[in-house]
Amino acid sequence: MLLAIDCGNTNTVFSIYDGSEFIATWRTATEWQRTADQYYVWLTSLMRFEKIEVDITDVVISSTVPRVVFNLRVFADRYFHTRPIVVGKAGCALPVEVRVDAGTAVGPDRLVNTVAGHDLFGGDLIVVDFGTATTFDVVDTDGAYIGGVIAPGVNLSLEALHNAAAALPHVDISQPEHVVGTNTVACMQSGVFWGYVGLVREICARIKAERGREMRVISTGGLAPLFQQAVDLFDEFRDDLTMHGLTVIYKYNKDLAD
Numbered sequence: 001m002l003l004a005i006d007c008g009n010t011n012t013v014f015s016i017y018d019g020s021e022f023i024a025t026w027r028t029a030t031e032w033q034r035t036a037d038q039y040y041v042w043l044t045s046l047m048r049f050e051k052i053e054v055d056i057t058d059v060v061i062s063s064t065v066p067r068v069v070f071n072l073r074v075f076a077d078r079y080f081h082t083r084p085i086v087v088g089k090a091g092c093a094l095p096v097e098v099r100v101d102a103g104t105a106v107g108p109d110r111l112v113n114t115v116a117g118h119d120l121f122g123g124d125l126i127v128v129d130f131g132t133a134t135t136f137d138v139v140d141t142d143g144a145y146i147g148g149v150i151a152p153g154v155n156l157s158l159e160a161l162h163n164a165a166a167a168l169p170h171v172d173i174s175q176p177e178h179v180v181g182t183n184t185v186a187c188m189q190s191g192v193f194w195g196y197v198g199l200v201r202e203i204c205a206r207i208k209a210e211r212g213r214e215m216r217v218i219s220t221g222g223l224a225p226l227f228q229q230a231v232d233l234f235d236e237f238r239d240d241l242t243m244h245g246l247t248v249i250y251k252y253n254k255d256l257a258d
């Protein structure tokens with residue numbers, strides 16, 4: 001079985017793929033100090049809990065945090081006797097082109113989202129991922145990654161307000177009842193919620209205008225449905241988009257090796 005690991009700046013997601021579908025998914029906070037042994041104890045106890053046999057043969061990794069990759073490699077090698085495919089590293093080929101300025105190290109999560117978007121929905125896409133940062137990845141007609149937009153993440157924006165202003169509390173995102181808030185929390189929620197709706201709408205409109213064509217907008221990340229509930233921003237939502245992309249990249253590299 002394949003273990004796919006999507007390591008973001010806030011959370012790391014582990015999924016088990018049996019060759020046709022994901023049979024389990026677990027999430028943990030990203031901590032670069034975590035050792036191979038700690039990953040193993042954590043993962044295998046969850047697998048046993050779900051009555052999944054621990055027979056992982058292959059590992060594929062996307063990591064936006066370079067420091068965690070070392071211990072994840074040791075984890076794959078020591079416990080599963082396999083060399084992981086690491087997106088963005090030597091030994092990992094991509095099924096799509098990357099057309100950006102020379103010397104740009106595109107976030108591996110954005111490359112994976114591009115591959116997944118192209119595999120599921122074809123070309124001329126904007127892939128929006130609500131993670132630590134909110135990213136917009138522009139996918140050309142042929143599936144190439146041709147750049148995009150990086151905006152501060154929703155939770156990051158709320159945290160920034162709380163951290164910078166003594167009187168502003170920690171607030172979770174939600175859709176406020178009114179635009180005009182009548183208490184501090186409601187005011188902050190309105191600013192970030194409606195500000196974000198505007199941000200997504202404006203950026204997508206400008207990308208489409210700059211490219212001079214219709215493009216489908218694909219969303220992923222836990223917060224996408226919250227915005228979609230209020231305003232029709234996205235044509236498609238896929239919760240497991242990044243994980244799907246990891247399986248596509250895994251299969252592509254396996255086929256190249258055979």
Ligand SMILES: Nc1ncnc2c1ncn2[C@@H]1O[C@H](COP(=O)(O)OP(=O)(O)OP(=O)(O)O)[C@@H](O)[C@H]1O
Nearest residue numbers: 008009010011130131132133172173221222223226
């Ligand atoms: N209704 C909600 N209100 C608040 N937070 C939510 C809600 N739904 C989902 N979330 C949060 O959204 C986040 C979605 O996870 P996602 O993997 O998209 O990004 P992340 O893990 O925060 O970022 P990264 O991938 O960069 O580490 C999770 O932290 C989840 O707890």
Ligand SMILES: CC(C)(CO)[C@@H](O)C(=O)NCCC(=O)O
Nearest residue numbers: 064105106107109110131133150
């Ligand atoms: C933007 C983030 C943090 C989103 O996870 C990640 O994709 C990243 O670290 N990117 C590197 C810079 C770039 O993608 O151009």
Ligand SMILES: [K+]
Nearest residue numbers: 008109131242
């Ligand atoms: K993510």
